[in-house]
Amino acid sequence: MHACVVHGAGDLRVEERPPADPGPGEITVTVALGGICGSDLHYYHRGRVGDFALHEPMVLGHEVVGHVAALGPGTEGPAVGTPVAVHPATPCGTCPECAGGRRNICAHTRYLGSAAHTPHVQGGFARLINVPAEQIRPLPPGLSLRRAVLAEPLSVALHAVHRAGDVSGKRVLVTGAGPIGCLVVAALRHGGAAEVVAADLFDEPLRIAAAVGATATARADRADDPAWSGAFDIAVEASGAPAGLRTCVERVRRGGTVVLLGLLPPGEVGLLGNVTVTRELELRGAFRFDTEFDEALSLLAGALPVEPVVTHTFPLDQSVTAFDMAQDRTVASKVLLDLSGA
Structure with missing residues (x-):
């Protein structure tokens, strides 16, 4: 073979x-x-x-x-x-x-x-x-x-959403609109998130994010993009880039939650520690999945876009x-x- x-x-x-x-x-x-x-x-x-x-x-x-x-x-x-x-x-x-x-x-x-x-x-x-x-x-x-x-990448996305807690009615940022990031967008919308903003450096990933449920998209390299206005309740870092993590920590509201999903480069990565402390942010890792695999198959058998x-x-x-x-x-x-x- x-x-x-x-x-x-x-x-x-x-x-x-x-x-x-x-x-x-x-x-x-x-x-x-x-x-x-x-x-x-x-x-x-x-x-x-x-x-x-x-x-x-x-x-x-x-x-x-x-x-x-x-x-x-x-x-x-x-x-x-x-x-x-x-x-x-x-x-x-x-x-x-x-x-x-x-x-x-x-x-x-x-x-x-x-x-x-x-x-x-x-x-x-x-x-x-x-x-x-x-x-x-x-x-x-x-x-x-x-x-x-x-099913496998959707399971990863579902686990990240589960790690975020209750997303119903929340405003959520997803940094990185690759396949996982876009599936996180779909999972968030399925979970009842009121607004989901996807951020990326390229237009094509953002087009796909919008097609699977993002309510708005933002170019990560354009600070004046109107989608950046207002703080987010939750941020999911799906790019694996240190700049994406920084954006999540900066943009989430006080007392908000940041889910680290994308694997960052090996070794130490800079973190806005004082911002995390003074705003009492919650940083949660999300690694792979378990029972979400069966949930993913069930959702894929339905109408998830x-x-x-x-x-x-x-x-x-x-x-x-x-x-x-x-x-x-x-x-x-x-x-x-x-x-x-x-």
């Missing part, structure tokens, strides 16, 4: 890898579509994501959907041919975080396409993958694979072109790999 493998910064290859039979408790999935995530781009361009650095070749991808191909010995699960989405996380289940219902921050979690541990966890951009049966989710009736492939987020699709053998396109935020949002012909 063919797979999309990163060997180091700037070194992305489509290469053959031998498929393996599923073991006990595992299900083999024939992957149909995979979404390229910002973390995939970081591994490709920088050889790392935040503090997670590549030490060996790794199959990328953790946003994947497809069909059940086989069940391992003694494994119970959906019938062969069932369309499914794959929850990419395997938490340990025994640590204090798992026991306390916060499995998304389990230090021992194995996550598809992640270099957080060595050996790395091989990802989902391969024609056939074996995953634990408990990570398989049959798609709700009527949900297409093309919408379902957004997410179609504008998907802008391009490339076959697996054009992975380098796809990754380069996904990096160009002036024209692309979520870029998909089609593995059906791999």
Whole structure:
């Protein structure tokens, strides 16, 4: 079979890898579509994501959907041919975080396409993958694979909104209108936010943010943009840029909440500490997700307006072109790999 493998910064290859039979408790999935995530781009361009650095070749991808191909010995699960989405996380289940219902921050979690541990966890951009049966989710009736492939990034967005608290009737700022930021916008509107302002440096992401529910958009490089007027109850930092974090801290009201979602550059990042103290701001991290995956699939089976987020699709053998396109935020949002012909 063919797979999309990163060997180091700037070194992305489509290469053959031998498929393996599923073991006990595992299900083999024939992957149909995979979404390229910002973390995939970081591994490709920088050889790392935040503090997670590549030490060996790794199959990328953790946003994947497809069909059940086989069940391992003694494994119970959906019938062969069932369309499914794959929850990419395997938490340990025994640590204090798992026991306390916060499995998304389990230090021992194995996550598809992640270099957080060595050996790395091989990802989902391969024609056939074996995953634990408990990570398989049959798609709700009527949900297409093309919408379902957004389940993972939408789960990230939903978790960030949950971390923000009650958003009903609130005025919310989202800095960064990439795929995650736009899905945060959709999740906020679904959660009842009265106003959602999306900020970005480029016009195309802002156009998409408006299409999925932003009530206003602001150019981050234009201080006189009228959308900046007034303070925000909540700010969600989805760009991963220090300037975005600064904007959130500066623009949120006294006693407001800032949710840090985008992964910032490794090492120390400047923070307006005195502003945070004197305004009694709440800074909350949001990392991955857990049960939100099932919520995301349910919302995608409904009328949540997410179609504008998907802008391009490339076959697996054009992975380098796809990754380069996904990096160009002036024209692309979520870029998909089609593995059906791999």
